[in-house]
Amino acid sequence: HTIKSISNQTLSHAPNTTSVDFNPNSDSTFQRNLTFNFPASISSLDLIRGLSRRSSCSLATSHLDGSRMSRTVLQLHLGPWLESLALPGSSVTESSLLALLPHLTALRRLDLSGLDMSGVFLSREEHRQQVQVALAGLKKLDLSDLRYLSDLTFNRLTGCTPRLRRIEQTSTVRWLDLSRTSFTPESLCSVAQVEGLSLEELRLRGCKELTDYSVEVFCKHQPGLQILDLSVCTELTSRAVQAVALGLKGLRLLSLSRDWRVTDKGLADLMVLPELRTLDLSECLHVSGAEIVKGLSAPEPRARLETLSLKSCTYIRDLAVFSLAQLLGSSLRELDLTFYIYLTDLSVAWWRPPRRVSLEYKGPSFTRTFGNMSFFRPPSMPFQEKPRLVTDKALGVFREQEGASLLVLRSLQDLDLSACSKLTDSSITQHVLRYPDLQRLSLSILPEISDDSLASVAYHCRSLTSLEFSHCPRISDQGIARAAPYLARLQHLYLSYCNALTDRSLSMLVQHCKRLRTLDISMCKYISLTMVELLQSQLPFIENVHCRFVGGADLTYSDFFLSPAA
Structure with missing residues (x-):
């Protein structure tokens, strides 16, 4: 009805027009959650001016030239309306970014992933004050893939975003992704001990400087974590695995992929985490699976894994595969045994589903309700099978x-x-x-x-x-x-x-x-x-x-x- 009334109104004001084609997709009134992708250069000025007529918009750009004209257009035409700015892997210079940020007063989300940001970014006090005023309402900040991210730069950025800085007093931040950065053990310990911070998800893939001790400190101070990605953290050993098992009782997902120093030690303790559903041990070359089997055979509660990756775990043998199939048969949904060179026909055969047997001509039927007669034993119930x-x-x-x-x-x-x-x-x-x-x-x-x-x-x-x-x-x-x-x-x-x-x-x-x-x-x-x-x-x-x-x-x-x- 809304579209009809608009069409009729348009016709009433155009008496010389016989027909009007109305496309709601071209009317900004009916458009929601749009993200525009284009180069922020002089060639895009007409498009940028058109965006300025919208109440709010999101912008993703992979190239921002250094011309004064480009910066001026973005500042004047988009600054008061831009809610989301993404610059993943952009060629934007630090000077251009510093000139642009103070004008983005409506910004709620900022993606700086992949930028070549040096240690002098926001080093001047006047720049920090200008950016802090503009980013007062910023809620989400993506700093992943910042190769040269240091503690000093991280503190400057978070210090200019008051809503993010409140993690010191409140638990508003739920997840952090600092993958493939130079995140240090000291930084992880500091983040873990921020007062009021209660993380649910942490991804540190490829942070190769992390140590077992920093993981121990983190697990001690962030017991509510549910998702943890420590893949390609090559300095970690089984000591970190034991810390995770001891401190993160509500963990649902754990990735230790390509952590080559991790062995079987500690994996049995992981298997008693009742909420654990996903475990990635791909390319953990020293894992044999024996401790996983040991942990899964322990009394309840224990993990009910739905996804298990043992890709390239060359120490696993038939016996471990058989036991895992026995212990995870009712829950496992995804299994990755890629490049498991010792997998044989014998291994796979033990995963065979049971045959469906018709009982129509197999003898008398039995009831599951028994009186005092004890002529025969009741049939076993499915939940009684351990x-x-x-x-x-x-x-x-x-x-x-x-x-x-x-x-x-x-x-x-x-x-x-x-x-x-x-x-x-x-x-x-x-x-x-x-x-x-x-x-x-x-x-x-x-x-x-x-x-x-x-x-x-x-x-x-x-x-x-x-x-x-x-x-x-x-x-x-x-x-x-x-x-x-x-x-x-x-x-x-x-x-x-x-x-x-x-x-x-x-x-x-x-x-x-x-x-x-x-x-x-x-x-x-x-x-x-x-x-x-x-x-x-x-x-x-x-x-x-x-x-x-x-x-x-x-x-x-x-x-x-x-x-x-x-």
């Missing part, structure tokens, strides 16, 4: 009894087994990968698997939306033909370096995979560009078709990806 540790003896029995399985990963949604080079078709096809709720599966760089694996996965995992079989040379048109009819939900398919595929495979995808959005067939030398273009025209949702070197073409002809025309 997880059991897998022993070497049980492992030996399993090797002798093919098909045995202790547990299922019933809730698994994401599984990555890429580059587990010892896997064969038997691990995929013989009652193993049968997860009806699995959505994302990667089986790339597995030279031993064939069309049988692809067909089995498609038949038993019909909820798949993303499937990767790149660098699997034994996948052919026959496998695609067998799998495609069961992949109606598939949106992303990666088949690069599958050299046995031809145009016939694309025809099957066009026929059965109508929801496909992304297709990667790079290096498939028997697929023609003509068929690629036909596929693109036939699939309604296709967005990207990666087709480098298709048809055996050289780099100058086909090193690109196709996307639908506007």
Whole structure:
């Protein structure tokens, strides 16, 4: 009704006009939460003047030239209305930024990530006073990727933003991301002890100077933290892990990726954190998984992991994998075992879901309500079954009894087994990968698997939306033909370096995979560009078709990806 009334009003004031086309998208009255991206240079003056007619706006720019004209236009036309300014990786100089900031009196969010900011920024008192007045209402400040960020510069910036400085009195700040900066152990200790500060999320990825002691101090003073990213903090050891387990009882996510000095020590203590749902230990080369199993086998409460990454953890063996499957079967949704070179068919077989057995002709039915008669024992209830540790003896029995399985990963949604080079078709096809709720599966760089694996996965995992079989040379048109009819939900398919595929495979995808959005067939030398273009025209949702070197073409002809025309 609103749009109609505006259209009628326009017509009443234009008697000589027979019709009016009204587009609400072009009327600033109906536009909300818009962010404009453009170079802040003389060439954009008309656009900038148009933005000044809006009540408020956000601005993201990757280039701000040093001309006086550009600074003047931004100051006069946008200063009083600009609520958000993002300069990620911009070439703006410190002098230009100092000249601009005092005029941005309405600013609420400021992104300075990636700037080359030296130690003299805001060193003069008059500059700090001007910036402090302008940024009195600033609520969010992004300082990530500031390579030369020092304690002195950090203190100057926060000192010019009164709303942020109130962390000394209030708990208004909930998260900090200082990843890939020169954040020092002393700085972490200082932040942790700010009076009234109660962080929920802290990301310090790539802060390589941090020490175990600084993590201990932080965990002691910030017990309410829920998300902690300490990946690529290469000086940390298992002592930091123990501090996290002891001090952060409500932790939900922990990333220790590429912390090469971390060992099994302390991981058992982590597993008794009842709220822990995500654990990333990728490329922690000294982790064997034994302590994780030990912690998960402890009495309740214990972690119910939903996401676990053990990528490139080369010390993990079959026994640990079996036990993890047993202990996490009911909760695990995402499992990354990429580049786990010791993963075998035996390992994967123990994740097999149970068979659905029809009881129609299997004897009499039983009730779960029992009187005083004790003719028979009541059937076991699902919640009475307790997880059991897998022993070497049980492992030996399993090797002798093919098909045995202790547990299922019933809730698994994401599984990555890429580059587990010892896997064969038997691990995929013989009652193993049968997860009806699995959505994302990667089986790339597995030279031993064939069309049988692809067909089995498609038949038993019909909820798949993303499937990767790149660098699997034994996948052919026959496998695609067998799998495609069961992949109606598939949106992303990666088949690069599958050299046995031809145009016939694309025809099957066009026929059965109508929801496909992304297709990667790079290096498939028997697929023609003509068929690629036909596929693109036939699939309604296709967005990207990666087709480098298709048809055996050289780099100058086909090193690109196709996307639908506007």
